[in-house]
Amino acid sequence: MQGSLGLDLAREHGPDLILLDLNLADIPGHELLRRLREDPRTHGIPIVVISADATSRQMEQLVAAGAEAYLTKPLNIQHFLELLDKILTRDAR
Numbered sequence: 766m767q768g769s770l771g772l773d774l775a776r777e778h779g780p781d782l783i784l785l786d787l788n789l790a791d792i793p794g795h796e797l798l799r800r801l802r803e804d805p806r807t808h809g810i811p812i813v814v815i816s817a818d819a820t821s822r823q824m825e826q827l828v829a830a831g832a833e834a835y836l837t838k839p840l841n842i843q844h845f846l847e848l849l850d851k852i853l854t855r856d857a858r
Contacts, residue, residue: 768792776806781853783807785832787816795827802831811852815840 768789775783783801787794794814801807811833816823819837827835834848 768794768797772797772800772804772807775801775810776804779806780810782849783810783812785812785814787814787818787827795830798827798830798832813848813852 768791771783771785771789774780785794785798789797794816798812798814801810801812812831814827814832814835815838816835817838824835824837833852836845836848
């Protein structure tokens with residue numbers, strides 16, 4: 766999917782959670798994260814970054830920029846599901 770389309774959809778629908786891959790066709794994922802955090806319509810939506818880049822610097826920068834979590838590929842499915850449960854349960858309260 767393209768980042769600009771994802772941004773438009775997030776603004777329109779206000780999802781409970783956004784899974785963000787950093788490799789997008791039109792804009793870099795870190796730029797999309799910045800735009801999502803700056804927009805009042807999407808500011809509070811939890812964002813989980815998913816990327817093959819496992820460098821600690823990249824992970825720290827994106828969490829500091831507003832990502833709820835940073836997961837690396839290949840995904841550990843058990844950890845992924847536990848994280849989703851934690852985020853969605855917390856936000857449902």
